[in-house]
Amino acid sequence: MDLAQLAEGLSAHTTGFTTAVAGADPDVTVPTCPEWTLRVLVGHVGQAQRWAADIVRSGPSPVPDPTDADPGSVADWPDWLRTGADELTDAVLAAGDRPVWTFFGDRPAVFWLRRMVHDLVVHHADAAATTGAPFGVSPALAGDAISEWLEVLCHPATLDLRPGFEKLRGTGQTLQLRPDTGPGWLITRVPDGVRWARATTDADVTLSGPVQDLVLVLTRRAPVDRVAVAGDRDLVDHWLANTLA
Missing domain, CATH: 1.20.120.450 (dinb family like domain)
Structure with a gap:
């Protein structure tokens, strides 16, 4: 924006x-x-x-x-x-x-x-x-909020600010945020941190719904059940338990 x-x-x-x-x-x-x-x-x-x-x-x-x-x-x-x-x-x-x-x-x-x-x-x-x-919140602003939060979370310097984020490291597990319109966000947990891209593809777990609901779930301001969850629910729960926004 x-x-x-x-x-x-x-x-x-x-x-x-x-x-x-x-x-x-x-x-x-x-x-x-x-x-x-x-x-x-x-x-x-x-x-x-x-x-x-x-x-x-x-x-x-x-x-x-x-x-x-x-x-x-x-x-x-x-x-x-x-x-x-x-x-x-x-x-x-x-x-x-x-x-x-x-x-x-x-x-x-x-x-x-x-x-x-x-x-x-x-x-x-x-x-x-x-x-x-x-x-x-407008779809454009909600979408940018998701991207901005992922940019902050995935930056190497963030671990110095919030060491607890090291628990988000993984071995290739993927989470997809899929809005009603437009490309989604693909989050990949790797050994040295987290990666993300604007992409709509298959993932270990996919959260689907209006982008306003997705940003509220991602920032833990709404329960996961606000959106549709397909795949590994434990992966979502672990992600949310180890992030703060």
């Missing part, structure tokens, strides 16, 4: 997230992130976007603790969230093609806009699950 599409996605899901949490109890537990309250979820979203904007402007800084974020009162949340999203978009636009620091080496600044958009999509789903608000 290009910068304009990502900026539009950030704006749309900021609005959706803000609507989902409006007037809610800040101390309610988020069922899909049970270690967090709604206040911590809101704090993380705005904090992470400000952190990413600061990286684009000034370089790397320590990963912040979501419990340290202060989004203010519930009434303050809409303006606070919008300000964080605007700050990130403005920083990326100002950076243009200038490379900036990322966990994976210097990349164009749009890396951080893409990373934060997809972080927000997942947390918008968290907020909706908490308050009962509706949730939706």
Whole structure:
């Protein structure tokens, strides 16, 4: 997705997230992130976007603790969230093609806009699950969220950040994510990590359904039974038990 599409996605899901949490109890537990309250979820979203904007402007800084974020009162949340999203978009636009620091080496600044958009999509789903608000994501954005997550997960540097991902190594086992339209994603577990490609082919297990449902299952925001599963169910369960998003 290009910068304009990502900026539009950030704006749309900021609005959706803000609507989902409006007037809610800040101390309610988020069922899909049970270690967090709604206040911590809101704090993380705005904090992470400000952190990413600061990286684009000034370089790397320590990963912040979501419990340290202060989004203010519930009434303050809409303006606070919008300000964080605007700050990130403005920083990326100002950076243009200038490379900036990322966990994976210097990349164009749009890396951080893409990373934060997809972080927000997942947390918008968290907020909706908490308050009962509706949730939706466009097929294009959902598809890019799957690709971006697999890019992050499969990068060699990710093992340094999350050593537990070594449990995803395998001996050629394959998982297929097959959306209703367009090519799927073929994930292959190999001895030194995980590989993926946009392809629709036979696999040890295939998950089929709308791309929105596939991204929610992949990020553990919806049960596997949300989609159709054909093949080795144990392989899916092991994959999901050893990934975090």
